[in-house]
Amino acid sequence: MFYRETGQFRTSYAQDSQILPLRQDRIGMAFLLLAAIMIPFVANAYWLSAIMIPWLILSLVALGQNILMGYAGQLSLGSAGFMAVGAFSCYNFILRIDGIPFIVAVILSGVCAALVGIVFGLPSLRIRGLYLAVATLASQFFIVWSLDKFGWFKNYDPSGVITAQKIVIMGYTLDTPAQKYWVVLGIVAVLALLAKNMARGSVGRGWMAVRDMDVAAEVTGLSLLRTKLQAFAISSFYCGVGGALFAFAYLQTVEPSAFTIDLSFRILFMVIIGGLGTIIGSFLGAGFILLVPIFMNIFFHGLFGHAVDASIISASEQVLFGVMIISFMIFEPLGLARLWQLTKERLRLWPFKH
Amino acid sequence: MTAPIQHSTLQPTERAYPIGAPVLELDSISLRFGGVHALTNISFNVLEHEIRAIIGPNGAGKSSMLNVINGIYVPQEGTIKFRGNVLNGMTPTKAAAMGISRTFQNIALFKGMTVLDNIMAGRTLHSHATFLEVAFQAPRARREETESREIAEEIIEFLEIEHIRKTPVARLPYGLQKRVELGRALAARPSVLLLDEPMAGMNIEEKQDMCRSILDVNDHYGTTVVLIEHDMGVVMDISDRVVVLDYGKKIVDGTPDEVRSNQNVIDAYLGVAH
Amino acid sequence: MTGFLFFIEVLVGGLLSGVMYALVALGFVLIYKASSVFNFAQGAMVLFAVLSFVGIMELGLPFWAALLAAIGLMVLVGMATERFVLRPLVSQNEDTLLMATIGLTFVIEGVAQLAWGVDVRNLDLGIRDEPIGWVMDKTGMLISQLDIMAGIVAGAMVTALALLFSRTKIGRGLRAVADDHTAALSIGIPLKHIWMLVWATAGVVALVAGMLWGARSGVQFALVWVALKALPVLIIGGFTSIPGVIIAGLLVGASEKTIEVYFGPYFGGGVEVWFPYVLAVFFLLIRPEGLFGEKIIRRV
Numbered sequence: 001m002f003y004r005e006t007g008q009f010r011t012s013y014a015q016d017s018q019i020l021p022l023r024q025d026r027i028g029m030a031f032l033l034l035a036a037i038m039i040p041f042v043a044n045a046y047w048l049s050a051i052m053i054p055w056l057i058l059s060l061v062a063l064g065q066n067i068l069m070g071y072a073g074q075l076s077l078g079s080a081g082f083m084a085v086g087a088f089s090c091y092n093f094i095l096r097i098d099g100i101p102f103i104v105a106v107i108l109s110g111v112c113a114a115l116v117g118i119v120f121g122l123p124s125l126r127i128r129g130l131y132l133a134v135a136t137l138a139s140q141f142f143i144v145w146s147l148d149k150f151g152w153f154k155n156y157d158p159s160g161v162i163t164a165q166k167i168v169i170m171g172y173t174l175d176t177p178a179q180k181y182w183v184v185l186g187i188v189a190v191l192a193l194l195a196k197n198m199a200r201g202s203v204g205r206g207w208m209a210v211r212d213m214d215v216a217a218e219v220t221g222l223s224l225l226r227t228k229l230q231a232f233a234i235s236s237f238y239c240g241v242g243g244a245l246f247a248f249a250y251l252q253t254v255e256p257s258a259f260t261i262d263l264s265f266r267i268l269f270m271v272i273i274g275g276l277g278t279i280i281g282s283f284l285g286a287g288f289i290l291l292v293p294i295f296m297n298i299f300f301h302g303l304f305g306h307a308v309d310a311s312i313i314s315a316s317e318q319v320l321f322g323v324m325i326i327s328f329m330i331f332e333p334l335g336l337a338r339l340w341q342l343t344k345e346r347l348r349l350w351p352f353k354h
Numbered sequence: 355m356t357a358p359i360q361h362s363t364l365q366p367t368e369r370a371y372p373i374g375a376p377v378l379e380l381d382s383i384s385l386r387f388g389g390v391h392a393l394t395n396i397s398f399n400v401l402e403h404e405i406r407a408i409i410g411p412n413g414a415g416k417s418s419m420l421n422v423i424n425g426i427y428v429p430q431e432g433t434i435k436f437r438g439n440v441l442n443g444m445t446p447t448k449a450a451a452m453g454i455s456r457t458f459q460n461i462a463l464f465k466g467m468t469v470l471d472n473i474m475a476g477r478t479l480h481s482h483a484t485f486l487e488v489a490f491q492a493p494r495a496r497r498e499e500t501e502s503r504e505i506a507e508e509i510i511e512f513l514e515i516e517h518i519r520k521t522p523v524a525r526l527p528y529g530l531q532k533r534v535e536l537g538r539a540l541a542a543r544p545s546v547l548l549l550d551e552p553m554a555g556m557n558i559e560e561k562q563d564m565c566r567s568i569l570d571v572n573d574h575y576g577t578t579v580v581l582i583e584h585d586m587g588v589v590m591d592i593s594d595r596v597v598v599l600d601y602g603k604k605i606v607d608g609t610p611d612e613v614r615s616n617q618n619v620i621d622a623y624l625g626v627a628h
Numbered sequence: 629m630t631g632f633l634f635f636i637e638v639l640v641g642g643l644l645s646g647v648m649y650a651l652v653a654l655g656f657v658l659i660y661k662a663s664s665v666f667n668f669a670q671g672a673m674v675l676f677a678v679l680s681f682v683g684i685m686e687l688g689l690p691f692w693a694a695l696l697a698a699i700g701l702m703v704l705v706g707m708a709t710e711r712f713v714l715r716p717l718v719s720q721n722e723d724t725l726l727m728a729t730i731g732l733t734f735v736i737e738g739v740a741q742l743a744w745g746v747d748v749r750n751l752d753l754g755i756r757d758e759p760i761g762w763v764m765d766k767t768g769m770l771i772s773q774l775d776i777m778a779g780i781v782a783g784a785m786v787t788a789l790a791l792l793f794s795r796t797k798i799g800r801g802l803r804a805v806a807d808d809h810t811a812a813l814s815i816g817i818p819l820k821h822i823w824m825l826v827w828a829t830a831g832v833v834a835l836v837a838g839m840l841w842g843a844r845s846g847v848q849f850a851l852v853w854v855a856l857k858a859l860p861v862l863i864i865g866g867f868t869s870i871p872g873v874i875i876a877g878l879l880v881g882a883s884e885k886t887i888e889v890y891f892g893p894y895f896g897g898g899v900e901v902w903f904p905y906v907l908a909v910f911f912l913l914i915r916p917e918g919l920f921g922e923k924i925i926r927r928v
Contacts, residue, residue: 145898326712
């Protein structure tokens with residue numbers, strides 16, 4: 001009823017290609033952002049540190065994975081490795097460069113991850129599909145191993161664990177959950193906007209062209225080499241920034257083995273379930289994968305009246321995620337994002353469908 | 355009844371872009387795959403602003419010929435000249451940069467993208483903004499985007515596909531997909547357009563529509579067209595000159611009338627034992 | 629013991645763990661040849677097969693009965709996969725199928741753990757993982773009986789499969805299917821039966837691989853990660869070649885163990901965790917179709 005586009009005319013191509021051409025969507029987005037900013041005033045510390053912060057960070061990483069896999073069509077199983085690069089780079093930048101601003105350190109960590117991403121993306125020039133997946137597994141295992149075995153990365157800490165420094169921005173130390181949340185929210189919101197701009201512009205068309213039909217993409221004059229490596233670099237940048245935030249705003253103490261292939265698979269699931277090739281899907285997917293275990297715990301608790309063995313919950317989770325991936329592949333390859341879009345389209349016409 | 359489409363009967367003076375000097379010159383091209391001779395010693399040229407057809411029965415090497423021209427296959431022997439310059443180490447990307455666009459026999463659209471995005475993707479060579487400029491919506495990125503959109507819309511209008519502008523191409527029927535692919539090739543504003551069986555699998559009405567589009571493109575933009583067809587009928591009406599291939603060899607090269615009356619062509623099509 | 633004998637000992641140990649990788653990869657090749665599906669779930673099938681086998685034995689069934697029951701179960705898993713995952717996705721592109729089998733991997737792993745628990749179990753095949761006495765007495769090399777047995781079993785299985793494919797009607801049908809599905813259908817080859825048979829065979833191969841592995845290091849979830857090493861083996865050997873994956877398996881096993889033993893200590897160990905994958909990447913850059921795979925020709 002309220003979701004109407006009548007009376008809203010687009011009189012130029014620039015207007016038609018806005019991110020949110022509908023006024024209702026713009027208002028909705030403004031509300032959403034405002035609500036996101038206000039959350040710390042209503043949510044308690046547990047909600048912020050255990051749900052909101054990891055959700056935003058993982059959404060960012062999922063967004064990175066989605067750029068590579070959903071937009072550019074390059075299957076990768078190594079996103080956790082790039083997160084690790086980001087986390088350990090950020091630690092070392094702050095440790096070794098006196099007075100480096102936090103944001104600069106985070107951006108540089110993303111750049112480090114991007115450089116590593118380019119190196120491991122090189123095989124993508126000749127291979128794709130499962131072949132590429134195996135090449136990215138090489139990066140996953142190699143990166144975690146190097147961070148583990150070369151003490152320099154961890155400042156020779158005998159415990160093999162690093163403790164992320166405090167987040168200091170403009171002289172203020174931000175260490176309450178609410179402050180960290182705002183930092184994360186700011187970075188994620190900006191990067192999501194930049195991703196959206198790339199995805200809907202010439203850059204995104206290049207990625208999708210490579211994904212859908214690489215020979216035809218070459219014939220339009222696109223360099224496969226540049227496009228694929230660019231996708232790898234940008235994707236790894238997002239994963240790297242996500243990794244740095246993961247360490248600094250969420251985990252605090254980090255060891256390389258926090259970034260196992262298990263995490264990579266989880267990120268893969270977020271993207272597939274959320275929706276390949278959509279920005280919003282990365283957020284929906286990350287939220288889904290993060291919340292399902294929590295709900296499952298509550299559900300089992302309610303069902304049996306007592307806590308259920310963690311291994312059973314994690315096994316049921318695996319089955320659920322697996323079944324969802326198979327069903328999405330069969331019925332709705334665009335995942336939750338597509339369901340969201342369908343709902344919106346219905347709303348646009350509701351209540352007069354014809 | 356539809357009016358017959360005739361082009362070759364036009365006098366040179368009646369054409370907006372009169373036929374000019376050779377754009378492409380192929381000299382003694384031979385291409386082999388292992389022991390299979392796909393093309394043997396083929397030479398012909400393509401003149402500026404003309405519509406040049408390559409015809410021949412199935413397996414005659416037509417598609418290979420097109421793939422050689424835009425660098426997908428590299429011939430073992432022979433040279434290709436583009437505007438007088440010998441081309442070495444051709445790749446599809448280099449061909450595109452020189453102004454050669456093409457379509458494919460089995461439609462090669464970007465299946466997950468809309469019609470508009472597919473056509474705009476054809477503007478790759480004209481988008482110079484870096485990913486950072488695009489991410490931050492720098493003026494150059496915005497300007498190029500609007501310009502691409504305008505050109506894409508112009509092509510959409512030209513091809514009369516406004517109603518499907520935002521439809522994902524995978525959902526379109528075959529004939530429309532072929533037209534979108536032509537649109538994508540045009541978006542680059544090519545000087546040479548290679549069309550690989552643009553009319554394959556179409557009914558007579560769709561074929562005539564496609565012919566008209568090809569003639570319009572040639573007439574409106576002055577684009578040089580090289581097209582491949584398996585079926586002689588329609589092509590003869592719109593081409594200026596025709597090369598006939600059979601078993602990877604050139605058997606005739608001439609105007610449609612010369613080709614039509616040539617005994618070798620008749621033999622090739624009727625299947626005389628070799 | 630001399631350095632050379634030590635090298636032989638390391639090499640034999642490596643070759644035999646390579647046999648295990650090759651066995652997992654073999655199941656993969658079977659499915660790929662018959663249905664062009666990259667079955668990422670082959671490793672999960674290994675876990676499921678051997679967990680079920682041990683679980684059934686624990687219910688009190690004798691060895692052979694448990695073996696038959698486990699084989700039956702794997703046939704069921706294969707049939708269910710064919711029916712509920714592959715059939716609805718027929719004619720989809722390879723990436724979609726691959727992602728679906730990644731989903732399948734997690735379903736199978738989850739179900740295996742829900743059904744049989746997560747404890748590490750011992751599997752006693754009656755062959756001890758102990759050095760062969762006379763070899764140790766004569767040369768001082770520690771070569772495990774189990775390794776030798778694994779080699780023999782694997783060899784026998786590969787021979788049996790080769791005979792099955794080259795000498796029987798089913799094998800001819802399978803090769804026809806591998807060449808061209810539609811053509812095979814049109815000459816009256818029952819495609820569904822062939823596919824089910826292939827999945828069942830892959831299940832049996834998974835069971836054997838799981839049993840040999842489980843006997844050595846316990847039947848546990850970690851098998852999944854070991855089975856992941858079948859992926860580089862496949863890439864090195866080529867997705868369509870049975871001899872290819874066997875040689876690649878041996879190559880991977882031998883090289884990772886020798887590198888680990890001789891170079892690992894300089895880096896604090898753990899080189900074998902990533903070495904096969906990096907080796908596979910090098911192969912990809914030099915010979916993307918694998919050692920014996922069919923050359924990939926890009927058609928336009």
